[in-house]
Amino acid sequence: MTAIAASVAALGVGAYDGQSKIVEFGPAGQEERVGVRWRADMGGGVWMGEETISIHMSDGFTMQTDGASSSFLWGYINQPIGGNQGINAGQHGQESYGWNPSAIRHADAAFDAGLSMQEKIDTAAFAWNSGDVIKIATVWYPIDVGDRISNVIMPDDNIGCQITLPQTRRIFSTTGWVNSLITDCAKENLMPHLYATKFLDGRLDFITCRRRWVGVPA
Amino acid sequence: MPSAKLMTIPDAKPKISATLAGLGSGQYDGHVGIVRIGSGVDAFVEEFLWDSSARAGAGGWIGKGEHVVMDCVDAWALDWTRQPISSVRGAWIRPNGGVGWARSGAAAILKNDVTIPSDGSTFHFDIYDYSANTLPPSGNLTARGNTYIYTGVSGAAGSKQITGVTLQFGTPGVTHKGGSDPGDYRTGVTPIIPYAPTLGGGGDPGGWGTNVRIMDRVGEMWAAGFRLQERIHAWMNGSQDFKSLTIAPFYLNYNLDEDFLYPTLGSPPIAGMLGPGQSIIGPNTPMAGIGGGSIQSVVDERQFDHRQGNWVAWTPAGAPTKRFLVPVLYGKMPVDADDTGQSYGVTLALRWVQP
Numbered sequence: 001m002t003a004i005a006a007s008v009a010a011l012g013v014g015a016y017d018g019q020s021k022i023v024e025f026g027p028a029g030q031e032e033r034v035g036v037r038w039r040a041d042m043g044g045g046v047w048m049g050e051e052t053i054s055i056h057m058s059d060g061f062t063m064q065t066d067g068a069s070s071s072f073l074w075g076y077i078n079q080p081i082g083g084n085q086g087i088n089a090g091q092h093g094q095e096s097y098g099w100n101p102s103a104i105r106h107a108d109a110a111f112d113a114g115l116s117m118q119e120k121i122d123t124a125a126f127a128w129n130s131g132d133v134i135k136i137a138t139v140w141y142p143i144d145v146g147d148r149i150s151n152v153i154m155p156d157d158n159i160g161c162q163i164t165l166p167q168t169r170r171i172f173s174t175t176g177w178v179n180s181l182i183t184d185c186a187k188e189n190l191m192p193h194l195y196a197t198k199f200l201d202g203r204l205d206f207i208t209c210r211r212r213w214v215g216v217p218a
Numbered sequence: 219m220p221s222a223k224l225m226t227i228p229d230a231k232p233k234i235s236a237t238l239a240g241l242g243s244g245q246y247d248g249h250v251g252i253v254r255i256g257s258g259v260d261a262f263v264e265e266f267l268w269d270s271s272a273r274a275g276a277g278g279w280i281g282k283g284e285h286v287v288m289d290c291v292d293a294w295a296l297d298w299t300r301q302p303i304s305s306v307r308g309a310w311i312r313p314n315g316g317v318g319w320a321r322s323g324a325a326a327i328l329k330n331d332v333t334i335p336s337d338g339s340t341f342h343f344d345i346y347d348y349s350a351n352t353l354p355p356s357g358n359l360t361a362r363g364n365t366y367i368y369t370g371v372s373g374a375a376g377s378k379q380i381t382g383v384t385l386q387f388g389t390p391g392v393t394h395k396g397g398s399d400p401g402d403y404r405t406g407v408t409p410i411i412p413y414a415p416t417l418g419g420g421g422d423p424g425g426w427g428t429n430v431r432i433m434d435r436v437g438e439m440w441a442a443g444f445r446l447q448e449r450i451h452a453w454m455n456g457s458q459d460f461k462s463l464t465i466a467p468f469y470l471n472y473n474l475d476e477d478f479l480y481p482t483l484g485s486p487p488i489a490g491m492l493g494p495g496q497s498i499i500g501p502n503t504p505m506a507g508i509g510g511g512s513i514q515s516v517v518d519e520r521q522f523d524h525r526q527g528n529w530v531a532w533t534p535a536g537a538p539t540k541r542f543l544v545p546v547l548y549g550k551m552p553v554d555a556d557d558t559g560q561s562y563g564v565t566l567a568l569r570w571v572q573p
Contacts, residue, residue, distance in 0.1 A: 017234055100429060174434065
């Protein structure tokens with residue numbers, strides 16, 4: 001029985017519920033290894049990887065988008081509101097966006113191996129003083145060595161998972177685990193970013209974005 | 219050299235259940251137990267390993283996953299300097315602001331007690347100004363929980379004053395210089411810290427220095443029979459008046475569609491928060507500062523000692539019976555403290571276990 005395979009197809013079908021295997025992919029000497037377990041309770045069965053944090057947030061930031069600069073449907077969340085007098089700017093003045101992304105290495109090879117991505121967003125957030133339906137989303141930048149982050153990316157084409165915020169009330173929300181809209185990657189890596197629909201006048205706390213690899217045998 | 223023995227690990231199928239009772243016992247050390255709650259793609263999954271030595275040898279399931287629910291930004295230490303001293307004496311309060319390593323700024327120490335007028339009229343601070351950085355000639359400053367506007371700095375070293383001061387936000391009344399003169403340069407420990415109003419106000423992008431991750435499906439795991447263990451460690455130092463800082467997490471616990479209440483920085487833990495969790499106590503010495511123990515170390519990041527706890531059972535009063543769990547860091551000082559300590563590199567992890 002093959003415990004390590006180079007593709008989901010080679011893994012085949014699990015022999016029993018909870019069986020553990022490894023998918024190995026990527027360039028020689030730099031292979032990625034994703035542990036998966038057979039989930040017999042899901043349809044015809046799937047190989048499910050362990051969850052990983054893709055974005056988490058610094059406590060003390062409440063975020064909003066800068067509507068004036070948002071020329072896309074989706075805008076970069078670039079106006080963090082820090083805690084009241086959080087940092088003495090005269091001494092320190094650190095600035096940041098308040099969220100922490102973790103990139104995926106060899107994402108292209110993962111998709112080529114037959115894996116697909118699932119995502120989940122948990123947050124406490126609400127739209128504030130806005131009549132619009134407000135959404136936040138993970139936006140994945142495909143990146144290679146030498147690429148530069150710029151503002152010219154069209155986030156609409158790179159949304160992975162999105163959640164609609166409740167209006168006027170700040171409550172915990174979740175997408176639950178869903179299939180990511182990112183189904184392929186033309187470059188080596190994927191880098192997650194956090195976006196929101198433009199003109200957001202809302203508050204986002206504790207955003208926690210997770211991902212996991214899933215393999216569905218043919 | 220440690221002895222080694224050859225072990226044959228059986229490869230039994232994992233045990234799978236929605237409850238602790240359903241898992242029963244493992245067949246051997248390292249046997250995998252899988253808890254699945256719900257069905258389909260959104261089923262919650264948590265893996266365990268059987269440890270025959272757990273629970274005083276009775277054996278138990280230990281969560282495979284160490285869920286790091288809080289860690290710190292590696293840019294500044296957590297600081298309680300801007301909390302009113304009355305809020306930290308024997309009471310839990312959140313860190314308010316940070317102090318960055320090697321980002322020494324202008325600062326001073328309150329030399330004498332001062333009465334802050336309640337009618338908005340102007341007054342002055344008598345200060346010790348030992349900082350290597352010059353105080354701005356005018357601007358805004360903080361002194362514990364209050365913020366002020368000032369228009370001048372006058373006098374020679376040893377008799378300096380910050381003049382034209384008016385209360386911007388905070389509480390009028392007596393602000394004590396604090397400190398009991400432990401025998402060196404310190405005759406006061408209440409810091410006077412300038413800040414830029416454009417960043418120190420509502421648009422301050424600094425954050426509080428902790429990173430948090432929401433833990434999901436907590437109430438269901440609790441109902442399934444599992445319990446949490448906590449483990450926290452941190453770098454810590456004490457106050458200028460030689461008192462120890464204690465830190466501990468409190469937890470928010472919410473269900474979907476439940477209005478989210480979050481304590482402000484000036485608020486103690488609010489009703490409904492679970493805590494305190496595992497506490498660790500820092501050293502009672504302030505440690506040397508960037509300036510080699512100069513007075514500026516009151517408001518600069520100082521050296522730290524490492525403190526840590528081991529895995530212990532979840533200690534907060536009350537059970538996390540709701541779905542989402544989020545930690546919030548709090549600290550407190552002894553009731554006779556006149557100053558506050560700092561903490562850095564806080565890491566808080568949780569794991570599910572068989573109780």
